[in-house]
Amino acid sequence: MVYYGAIGYEGEGKIAMRVALFITCFNDTLFPETGRATVEVLERLGVEVDFPLAQTCCGQMHFNTGYQREAIPLVRRFVEVFSGYEAVVAPSGSCVSMVRELYPMAAELAGDPRLAERVEDLGPRVFELSEFLVKRLSVTDVGAYYPHRVTYHPTCHSLRMLKVGDAPLELLRNVRGVDLVELAEAEECCGFGGTFAVKNADTSAAMLSDKLRRVLDTEAEVCTAGDNSCLMHIGGGLGRLRTGVDTVHLAQILASTAEEG
Amino acid sequence: MTDAFSPGPTPTFEASAKESLSDSQLRRNLGKATQTIRHKRATAVEEMPDWEGLREAGRALKERVVRHLDEYLLRLEESVTRAGGQVHWARDGEEANRIISGIAKDKGAEEVVKVKSIATDETKLNEHLEGEGIKAFETDLAELIIQLAGETSSHILVPAIHKNRAEIRELFMERLGAHDLSDRPSDLTETARLYLRKKFLAAKVGISGANFAVAETGTVCVVESEGNGRMCTTLPPVLVTLMGIEKVIPAWRDFEVFMQLLPRSSTAERMNPYTSFWTGVSEGDGPQEFHLVLLDNGRTDVLADEIGRQALNCIRCSACLNVCPVYERTGGHAYNSVYPGPIGAILTPQLVGIGDPGPDSLPYASSLCGACYQVCPVKINIPEVLVHLRGRVVRKKQDMGGPPSKLDPENIAMQTVVRVFSDPALYERAQKFARIGQWPFVRGGSIGRLPGRLAGWTAVRDLKPVPEQTFREWWKRNRGSA
Numbered sequence: 001m002v003y004y005g006a007i008g009y010e011g012e013g014k015i016a017m018r019v020a021l022f023i024t025c026f027n028d029t030l031f032p033e034t035g036r037a038t039v040e041v042l043e044r045l046g047v048e049v050d051f052p053l054a055q056t057c058c059g060q061m062h063f064n065t066g067y068q069r070e071a072i073p074l075v076r077r078f079v080e081v082f083s084g085y086e087a088v089v090a091p092s093g094s095c096v097s098m099v100r101e102l103y104p105m106a107a108e109l110a111g112d113p114r115l116a117e118r119v120e121d122l123g124p125r126v127f128e129l130s131e132f133l134v135k136r137l138s139v140t141d142v143g144a145y146y147p148h149r150v151t152y153h154p155t156c157h158s159l160r161m162l163k164v165g166d167a168p169l170e171l172l173r174n175v176r177g178v179d180l181v182e183l184a185e186a187e188e189c190c191g192f193g194g195t196f197a198v199k200n201a202d203t204s205a206a207m208l209s210d211k212l213r214r215v216l217d218t219e220a221e222v223c224t225a226g227d228n229s230c231l232m233h234i235g236g237g238l239g240r241l242r243t244g245v246d247t248v249h250l251a252q253i254l255a256s257t258a259e260e261g
Numbered sequence: 262m263t264d265a266f267s268p269g270p271t272p273t274f275e276a277s278a279k280e281s282l283s284d285s286q287l288r289r290n291l292g293k294a295t296q297t298i299r300h301k302r303a304t305a306v307e308e309m310p311d312w313e314g315l316r317e318a319g320r321a322l323k324e325r326v327v328r329h330l331d332e333y334l335l336r337l338e339e340s341v342t343r344a345g346g347q348v349h350w351a352r353d354g355e356e357a358n359r360i361i362s363g364i365a366k367d368k369g370a371e372e373v374v375k376v377k378s379i380a381t382d383e384t385k386l387n388e389h390l391e392g393e394g395i396k397a398f399e400t401d402l403a404e405l406i407i408q409l410a411g412e413t414s415s416h417i418l419v420p421a422i423h424k425n426r427a428e429i430r431e432l433f434m435e436r437l438g439a440h441d442l443s444d445r446p447s448d449l450t451e452t453a454r455l456y457l458r459k460k461f462l463a464a465k466v467g468i469s470g471a472n473f474a475v476a477e478t479g480t481v482c483v484v485e486s487e488g489n490g491r492m493c494t495t496l497p498p499v500l501v502t503l504m505g506i507e508k509v510i511p512a513w514r515d516f517e518v519f520m521q522l523l524p525r526s527s528t529a530e531r532m533n534p535y536t537s538f539w540t541g542v543s544e545g546d547g548p549q550e551f552h553l554v555l556l557d558n559g560r561t562d563v564l565a566d567e568i569g570r571q572a573l574n575c576i577r578c579s580a581c582l583n584v585c586p587v588y589e590r591t592g593g594h595a596y597n598s599v600y601p602g603p604i605g606a607i608l609t610p611q612l613v614g615i616g617d618p619g620p621d622s623l624p625y626a627s628s629l630c631g632a633c634y635q636v637c638p639v640k641i642n643i644p645e646v647l648v649h650l651r652g653r654v655v656r657k658k659q660d661m662g663g664p665p666s667k668l669d670p671e672n673i674a675m676q677t678v679v680r681v682f683s684d685p686a687l688y689e690r691a692q693k694f695a696r697i698g699q700w701p702f703v704r705g706g707s708i709g710r711l712p713g714r715l716a717g718w719t720a721v722r723d724l725k726p727v728p729e730q731t732f733r734e735w736w737k738r739n740r741g742s743a
Contacts, residue, residue, distance in 0.1 A: 025682065028732045029692050030725065035732035039740075051736050057682040064629060066651030067675045073683050102648065105568075109652070160631035189586045193628025200626060201717030202279045206288075206590040207628070208721065236722025239707060 022090040025057035037255035060098035093158025134167035147177035151220040192233035271619030277595040301529035323574035340479030344541020346551040354384030377401035378470025382599040400489040415593030418579040467497035471504040500548035522638035526578035559612035581633035603633035624650035
């Protein structure tokens with residue numbers, strides 16, 4: 001993985017850079033508040049955000065469910081839409097891992113060397129939000145205020161495919177007012193897994209129940225993560241059981257400030 | 262019991278998992294056992310400063326073996342023959358079984374003793390021998406337990422992981438006639454020891470699998486913990502080893518890598534208690550006749566798949582099972598194969614061939630969390646192979662053509678969604694449609710029940726309704742068109 005190194009601040013904590021927001025179809029449709037929060041955090045740091053409207057979906061659901069030939073047009077579309085940008089940022093570890101880790105396999109399957117080249121060129125410039133902030137911009141304090149008890153679930157794809165490491169936790173530790181509490185067996189999968197949650201609903205539910213137990217053990221008000229897909233699964237369980245525990249995407253915590261708090 | 266390697270259909274993973282998930286005893290036994298072993302493994306691996314280097318070496322060695330398998334196998338045959346052993350080639354399980362029972366009958370053996378061997382489970386050797394009037398005795402403690410219980414293995418390394426001490430005590434009292442038996446491990450093993458000792462001394466033929474066989478020297482290696490393997494491979498006058506063709510390694514010095522990787526990954530030990538090596542036969546010492554049966558049984562088909570063939574690099578350590586959140590909850594039997602867990606999910610469908618609903622369901626028995634890849638000592642990218650095999654499963658279904666594949670609801674849904682995602686205008690219309698179309702399902706601000714296949718989601722989870730405004734609508738309104 002090639003990182004281009006941090007860019008210096010320009011003037012009063014502002015960073016001169018233009019990025020494309022890859023919202024992901026899932027966030028666009030179901031979690032627009034996460035998209036708005038991502039824009040807010042990036043703009044607060046002085047990053048200019050562009051949102052190419054021609055974007056749709058990265059094709060992960062198709063690819064991972066086995067509909068791989070079908071995913072290839074979506075891979076082409078993504079490359080077409082985003083290739084011109086210096087950096088692409090998405091509030092989803094899972095969709096970014098699709099682009100960075102599985103697009104080469106898709107290009108190979110398409111038997112298209114030109115596509116393979118473009119995928120290889122674009123991949124290193126596509127970032128999950130927390131890694132973009134911490135590893136690319138070297139920012140760990142985004143000036144957020146969030147006076148709640150929060151536990152963090154590292155999602156599998158951000159952890160094991162993108163290897164974002166502690167980046168999300170570093171950001172959370174610098175949030176004013178937050179009471180951050182560690183989740184036991186945090187690195188164990190929550191059981192979402194895309195279509196796995198439907199195809200293997202029983203096993204997924206068994207994994208979810210253990211995750212819920214551990215979230216409840218923390219006595220947190222909020223469980224956060226870098227992926228709304230996993231959070232929708234965890235939150236769906238927490239909601240069904242009327243636990244009163246909320247799920248909130250990391251971007252929304254980072255976007256919260258004292259004024260609204 | 263039938264599994265993916267027996268004739269006839271096997272149930273899908275999801276059907277079998279449903280059953281095992283509701284077995285509270287199994288859930289507790291497995292949860293405890295896998296948690297203990299995976300924490301121990303992590304400690305055993307942490308103390309190795311060059312672990313990543315070793316993994317890389319293991320991967321490279323195995324990859325070279327797979328690339329030049331034909332050469333290494335011929336060299337192995339030559340080396341074993343030179344050392345006084347006999348080499349047999351078996352195209353499939355049936356041929357392997359016939360070769361082995363032929364040898365046993367030739368020696369007039371009515372009983373044989375066995376070292377734990379998954380290859381013989383794969384070929385269903387015990388059942389075959391029984392049909393030929395030969396009784397096979399498993400001598401590994403856990404294998405003995407499941408043989409006595411009439412069950413099948415549920416784990417690569419600890420086949421009886423699904424059973425606890427109390428259950429084993431009951432079984433030994435019932436099947437071995439043990440009286441006043443406690444459930445202390447020492448008492449249980451003593452009962453098994455007394456029973457097995459007589460078998461070891463009487464058997465004319467011993468049967469083993471192999472962890473490794475060295476092409477350069479013809480040396481075969483079995484790695485174990487109990488010493489039963491040492492007895493099976495040294496006491497009977499005739500020794501037969503069944504080995505999958507991918508188990509060959511190039512040279513003796515390669516043990517340096519594998520003997521560091523295997524014990525730490527499997528039992529979390531720096532070194533396992535018993536490692537047996539033998540090279541052909543030695544006059545006046547150990548078996549005076551040695552047969553090595555090389556088993557293909559679908560392995561050369563796996564070789565043809567450039568992504569899938571990584572599965573042949575497996576050294577059967579079972580680390581992937583112990584960290585797998587799916588395996589931990591469903592147990593091994595849900596996989597309906599002698600190879601359960603993540604490695605089984607990529608190995609079984611490839612060995613038996615894509616196109617059978619049971620094994621075809623296995624690549625889907627994963628949330629693609631990647632924990633398996635992280636611990637694999639030879640760096641098999643299991644998630645990558647799982648995704649690749651899902652592709653093969655779908656393509657096979659689609660290419661079969663006809664109404665069933667075209668009318669498959671999942672296929673129709675996927676094709677439709679791709680068309681929608683391929684056109685931003687259509688995509689935006691679909692978003693609006695979802696917002697309007699969801700109204701029959703929204704109750705009090707959330708969705709509690711969905712129809713059809715999606716009902717699996719709402720069985721245990723609420724679903725948040727599609728909000729009033731999509732992100733792109735907000736963007737257009739607040740930031741103008743990009």
